[in-house]
Amino acid sequence: xxxxxxxxxxxxxxxxxxxxxxxxxxxxxxxxxxxxxxxxxxxxxxxxxxxxxxxxxxxxxxxxxxxxxxxxxxxxxxxxxxxxxxxxxxxxxxxxxxxxxxxxxxxxxxxxxxxxxxxxxxxxxxxxxxxxxx
Amino acid sequence: xxxxxxxxxxxxxxxxxxxxxxxxxxxxxxxxxxxxxxxxxxxxxxxxxxxxxxxxxxxxxxxxxxxxxxxxxxxxxxxxxxxxxxxxxxxxxxxxxxxxxxxxxxxxxxxxxxxxxxxxxxxxxxxxxxxxxxxxxxxxxxxxxxxxxxxxxxxxxxxxxxxxxxxxxxxxxxxxxxxxxxxxxxxxxxxxxxxxxxxxxxxxxxxxxxxxxxxxxxxxxxxxxxxxxxxxxxxxxxxxxxxxxxxxxxxxxxxxxxxxxxxxxxxxxxxxxxxxxxxxxxxxxxxxxxxxxxxxxxxxxxxxxxxxxxxxxxxxxxxxxxxxxxxxxxxxxxxxxxxxxxxxxxxxxxxxxxxxxxxxxxxxxxxxxxxxxxxxxxxxxxxxxxxxxxxxxxxxxxxxxxxxxxxxxxxxxxxxxxxxxxxxxxxxxxxxxxxxxxxxxxxxxxxxxxxxxxxxxxxxxxxxxxxxxxxxxxxxxxxxxxxxxxxxxxxxxxxxxxxxxxxxxxxxxxxxxxxxxxxxxxxxxxxxxxxxxxxxxxxxxxxxxxxxxxxxxxxxxxxxxxxxxxxxxxxxxxxxxxxxxxxxxxxxxxxxxxxxxxxxxxxxxxxxxxxxxxxxxxxxxxxxxxxxxxxxxxxxxxxxxxxxxxxxxxxxxxxxxxxxxxxxxxxxxxxx
Numbered sequence: 001x002x003x004x005x006x007x008x009x010x011x012x013x014x015x016x017x018x019x020x021x022x023x024x025x026x027x028x029x030x031x032x033x034x035x036x037x038x039x040x041x042x043x044x045x046x047x048x049x050x051x052x053x054x055x056x057x058x059x060x061x062x063x064x065x066x067x068x069x070x071x072x073x074x075x076x077x078x079x080x081x082x083x084x085x086x087x088x089x090x091x092x093x094x095x096x097x098x099x100x101x102x103x104x105x106x107x108x109x110x111x112x113x114x115x116x117x118x119x120x121x122x123x124x125x126x127x128x129x130x131x132x133x134x
Numbered sequence: 135x136x137x138x139x140x141x142x143x144x145x146x147x148x149x150x151x152x153x154x155x156x157x158x159x160x161x162x163x164x165x166x167x168x169x170x171x172x173x174x175x176x177x178x179x180x181x182x183x184x185x186x187x188x189x190x191x192x193x194x195x196x197x198x199x200x201x202x203x204x205x206x207x208x209x210x211x212x213x214x215x216x217x218x219x220x221x222x223x224x225x226x227x228x229x230x231x232x233x234x235x236x237x238x239x240x241x242x243x244x245x246x247x248x249x250x251x252x253x254x255x256x257x258x259x260x261x262x263x264x265x266x267x268x269x270x271x272x273x274x275x276x277x278x279x280x281x282x283x284x285x286x287x288x289x290x291x292x293x294x295x296x297x298x299x300x301x302x303x304x305x306x307x308x309x310x311x312x313x314x315x316x317x318x319x320x321x322x323x324x325x326x327x328x329x330x331x332x333x334x335x336x337x338x339x340x341x342x343x344x345x346x347x348x349x350x351x352x353x354x355x356x357x358x359x360x361x362x363x364x365x366x367x368x369x370x371x372x373x374x375x376x377x378x379x380x381x382x383x384x385x386x387x388x389x390x391x392x393x394x395x396x397x398x399x400x401x402x403x404x405x406x407x408x409x410x411x412x413x414x415x416x417x418x419x420x421x422x423x424x425x426x427x428x429x430x431x432x433x434x435x436x437x438x439x440x441x442x443x444x445x446x447x448x449x450x451x452x453x454x455x456x457x458x459x460x461x462x463x464x465x466x467x468x469x470x471x472x473x474x475x476x477x478x479x480x481x482x483x484x485x486x487x488x489x490x491x492x493x494x495x496x497x498x499x500x501x502x503x504x505x506x507x508x509x510x511x512x513x514x515x516x517x518x519x520x521x522x523x524x525x526x527x528x529x530x531x532x533x534x535x536x537x538x539x540x541x542x543x544x545x546x547x548x549x550x551x552x553x554x555x556x557x558x559x560x561x562x563x564x565x566x567x568x569x570x571x572x573x574x575x576x577x578x579x580x581x582x583x584x585x586x587x588x589x590x591x592x593x594x595x596x597x598x599x600x601x602x603x604x605x606x607x608x609x610x611x612x613x614x615x616x617x618x619x620x621x622x623x624x625x626x627x628x629x630x631x632x633x634x635x636x637x638x639x640x641x642x643x644x645x646x647x648x649x650x651x652x653x654x655x656x657x658x659x660x661x662x663x664x665x666x667x668x669x670x671x672x673x674x675x676x677x678x679x680x681x682x683x684x685x686x687x688x689x690x691x692x693x694x695x696x697x698x699x700x701x702x703x704x705x706x707x708x709x710x711x712x713x714x715x716x717x718x719x720x721x722x723x724x725x726x727x728x729x730x731x732x733x734x735x736x737x738x739x740x741x742x743x744x745x746x747x748x749x750x751x752x753x754x755x756x757x758x759x760x761x762x763x764x765x766x767x768x769x770x771x772x773x774x775x776x777x778x779x780x781x782x783x784x785x786x787x788x789x790x791x792x793x794x795x796x797x798x799x800x801x802x803x804x805x806x
Contacts, residue, residue, distance in 0.1 A: 016619035023612065068747035068758075069737075 002127070003134055005059040007033045009088065011043045011075065012064035021062065021121045028126050039067060040075030047079075047086050060090045060129060062121065063113075073103055076112050090114045090133050094121070149352040153344050160341045161207045164334055167192075168200035175252045192328040193264040194252050195235065199228050199272045200334055206279050207338075225279035232272030239266055265327040267307060271300050271335050278339075282346060294346055300339035307332035313380050360420050367416045375405065453528060453549035459542050461485045473528075473551055475521040486547075491525055493517035506532050506545060515552065527556040577638055584634045591631070595624045630745070633759040637744070637766065649685055651678035651692075651724075655713065658693050662700075669700045671709035678715045679722050681793045687767040692726075694760045695787050699728030701754055704782075721773065721792040732781040742775065764789070 008031050010018050018036040025031050035058065037043045046056060065072030072093060079087070091113045104116070114133070117125050174180075175194045202224045209221050234247045248254070254262035264272070274296040282293035311329045344351055354362055383397045392400075448454060449467050456465035466481050474481070474489055481488070494516065505512040512532045519525055528549035535544040598620045606614065655675050659666065666673060673696060692713075699711040710729045715722050733741060733748065740746050744762035764787075768775040772792035779785035 016623060019615060019619060068749055 002030055002130060004029075005031055005130060005134055007031070007035065007056065007058040009043065009046065009056075009058040009061045010034060010036045011040065011061060011067075011072075012036075012094070013038050013067040014064075017064070017119070024121050024123065025126060028123055030126065030130055040070035040072070040078065043075060044078055044082075047082060047088075055086045057086065058088045059134070060092060061088045062117075063091060063093050064096075065093060066096060080110070080112055090129060092117055092129060094119050149356070152352065152356075153341070156337070156341045156344065157207065157211065160334075160337050161204055161211070163337060164200045164207070165204035167330060167334060168197040168204060171197035172201065175254075178255070190265070190328045191254075192331050193254065193262060193268070195231050195247065195250075195262075196264045196268050196272075196328070196331055198251075199231055199268075199275070202228050203275065203279075203338060207341075210283075221283075222280060225276045227276075228279070229273050229276030232269045232274075232276065235264055235269035236266065236273070238263060239269070267303055267327045268331055268335075271303055274300050275335070275338070278342060282342065290346070294343065297339045297342045297346075300335055301343065304332045304336035304339065308336060309377060312377055313384055360424070363420065364416065368413065371409070371412055375408070379404070448548065453551065455481075455486075455547045455549075457485070457545045457547070459544065461545070464544070470549075473520065473526055474518065475524075480521075489518040489520075491517045491519040493525075502532065506534050507542065509534050509536065509540075509542065515556070516549075517556075526551060526553045528552060580634060580638050584631045584638070587631055588628070591624060591628055594620070595628065598624060630757055630759075633757045633763075637759060637763055645684070646682055647685055648680060649683055649688060650680045651688075651715065654685070654689060655692055655696075658689060658696060662693070662696060665697065665700055669703065669709050671700050671703075671711065674710075674712040676712070676714045678713065678724075679717065679793075681722060681791055683771050683791060683793075684767075687770060691764050691767045691789075694764050695726040698760060698787075699726065699730055699785075701756070702728075702730040702785075704731050718790060721790055723788060723790050725786055725788045727784065727786040729784040732783055732785050733777060733779040734781045738777050738779060741777065 008025055010021050012018050012021070015038070018038070022034045022036060025034050035046065035056070037046055043061075047058075048055070063072050063075065067075075070078075076091075079091075093113050093116050095116055096119050115129070171192045172194065175197070180191070206221060206224055209217060209224075231247065234245065238246060238248065248260070248262035252262070278293045278296040278300070281289040281296070284290060284293075307327045308329070311332065355365055356362065379401060383401060386392060387394050387397055450469075452467075453469045453473055454465075454467040455463055455470055457463050463481050463484055463486070466478055471478055471481070476488070498514075502512050502514070511534070512530075514530060515527060516530050517525055517527050529552045531548045533546045533548065534542045535546060537543050598617060602617050602621065606617070609617065652675060655678070659673055659675075665671075696711055696713075700709045703709045707729055712727045713724070714727075715724045717723075737748055741748065742761050742765040745758040746762070747756070747758040765775050768789045768791070773790035775787065775789035777785050777787050
């Protein structure tokens with residue numbers, strides 16, 4: 001029996017993707033709550049805002065890279081500056097196309113991210129992340 | 135080298151004509167004089183025989199010698215070898231006359247020729263017998279005639295020597311005659327030698343010497359060198375002064391004006407200083423020409439040295455070859471051998487066709503020959519083939535060398551290796567072709583892709599529409615939401631594909647025309663009327679130029695920029711857009727300024743990339759293709775587009791349009 005985790009944050013500028021991922025995650029019945037945001041700015045805003053006297057600190061962030069204004073990489077740079085108490089336990093990057101391997105290596109070596117998945121999210125992916133990290 | 139200097143000092147034609155004149159004079163004089171004297175003896179006219187009364191007469195035999203001499207000279211002139219026998223016979227007769235006369239002087243009297251033909255009634259001593267000097271001259275003269283036509287060099291030299299002796303004797307006789315040395319007192323040699331005899335001997339012997347030493351004696355006297363000048367200037371003094379002075383001296387002594395001793399002393403005292411002054415004067419003159427010569431020589435050496443250094447430099451820097459006027463190689467330098475990979479001995483004696491690569495046609499080379507044969511320098515690029523079959527390019531200059539008669543004698547070919555540059559040029563052309571091909575392929579791909587994608591997409595759109603209309607009431611919440619997402623996404627995809635198609639179509643079917651920008655923007659304002667009114671926007675258009683460009687793309691450009699200015703506005707500010715233009719060196723600079731939300735510095739480049747969006751669709755909608763479009767249109771007009779902006783206080787989009795007033799299409803940069 002898997003442990004149920006508390007919260008997942010979805011960062012993607014495409015509403016449809018967020019909706020789909022939300023449905024899939026909820027279907028696994030392994031997650032209490034899913035929060036959707038449409039940009040990196042919104043995500044940072046969410047992470048820094050106290051809720052009932054504490055920071056939301058989601059367990060997992062699924063991050064889209066290709067977003068207008070603030071890309072996934074740019075978000076990671078800002079995210080890195082946050083206090084440890086505001087960060088999520090796990091960050092997973094969701095890809096639609098292949099990206100520059102240099103960016104990939106850089107992000108990985110800095111320890112900012114825990115892995116890459118190709119869109120769309122599946123049950124297996126969610127189970128794997130939870131099995132490996134919780 | 136020596137030969138040419140001799141020729142230069144005296145024109146051979148001139149010396150030939152001098153000899154011819156003397157020859158003619160000698161023949162006519164000897165024939166005429168001998169004939170007159172012979173007649174004189176025949177008619178016993180004494181006046182003709184001695185010229186000056188009381189002086190020696192020309193004897194009949196002497197006249198005979200001169201007659202024969204005249205004939206011999208004529209034979210020599212005609213150069214008829216058939217009458218060689220006569221020539222020898224006549225010469226021999228002259229010798230015999232002389233020998234017999236001399237024998238008679240020694241007392242031998244077996245056979246006397248003195249009065250063989252006529253009897254001499256005028257001479258007191260040895261009547262009818264020529265003087266011993268005349269007899270000696272006759273022997274020498276006859277022998278000279280025989281020896282000088284011999285093939286043997288020794289005899290020829292001997293003839294010259296004999297002639298010189300005659301000159302010597304005749305000069306003595308003439309001098310003696312002039313100085314009026316009393317007959318019988320000064321030795322037997324000149325006794326009774328008539329003045330016309332000695333003059334004729336002189337003339338004939340000088341002629342012979344000149345004829346036989348054409349290339350030495352004449353140039354010595356008439357030549358341009360210092361020695362010849364010295365002869366010309368000193369000899370007259372040496373000859374004339376003693377003769378004239380002594381002549382006067384003899385007269386003065388005879389008339390007892392002063393004593394013999396005084397005369398001798400006076401001669402020496404006058405001659406020595408006079409000679410010193412005259413020779414010093416000549417020496418100064420000669421030195422002056424020598425100094426001038428030295429200066430010229432120094433100049434020559436200097437320019438020679440200069441040229442040598444020049445040549446040295448050229449030799450090191452260039453591929454050098456010298457050919458004769460037919461193009462046959464006579465000289466090549468090391469660099470030439472190195473690049474052509476031929477040895478020097480393989481190249482010399484060949485023409486440059488050995489290097490022909492076959493790249494150039496015949497016309498190319500015939501044009502080159504035409505240019506250089508006309509004396510012009512020819513410069514062009516040539517592709518050559520080395521010995522190992524590899525090719526190399528050389529920038530070639532062929533310089534014709536001319537002699538003083540302006541005739542081409544040689545060609546010098548200077549070359550520079552430009553193979554690398556040529557290869558780079560070729561590569562670049564190939565890359566360009568490749569790029570053009572790839573570009574076309576890409577355009578084609580984009581067109582086909584976007585066009586063919588529309589079809590299945592339309593099917594999806596149509597059927598989701600159908601589902602939404604007819605089956606929606608069967609769907610639960612997720613179903614309805616999904617259907618919404620599908621509809622939204624398909625419409626959006628359709629829009630994206632359409633703008634991709636438009637983007638590709640910009641270049642096609644466009645025609646250059648004259649566009650009044652103010653009118654164009656008035657039209658756009660009418661098109662955007664509703665948008666402008668909804669946003670309560672102000673669009674100010676200053677005076678804009680009339681330019682030459684592609685109308686539809688330009689309309690799109692302005693429309694995009696104005697729409698952007700209205701679209702990207704902050705909620706609390708009314709949009710204000712101002713369009714200005716100013717002329718530049720090669721066109722116009724346009725500026726579209728707005729008071730919108732602005733763009734941060736790190737995004738100011740990115741916004742011109744295709745499908746690049748800075749905002750989510752919910753904030754500001756659009757395909758993300760507008761500014762990419764704008765950049766493509768500006769490119770098409772040979773210009774540039776950029777943005778200056780501060781977030782929060784508006785942006786200014788600037789672009790340049792290259793304008794041409796002569797309406798040359800290729801001055802613009804159509805991509806298609």
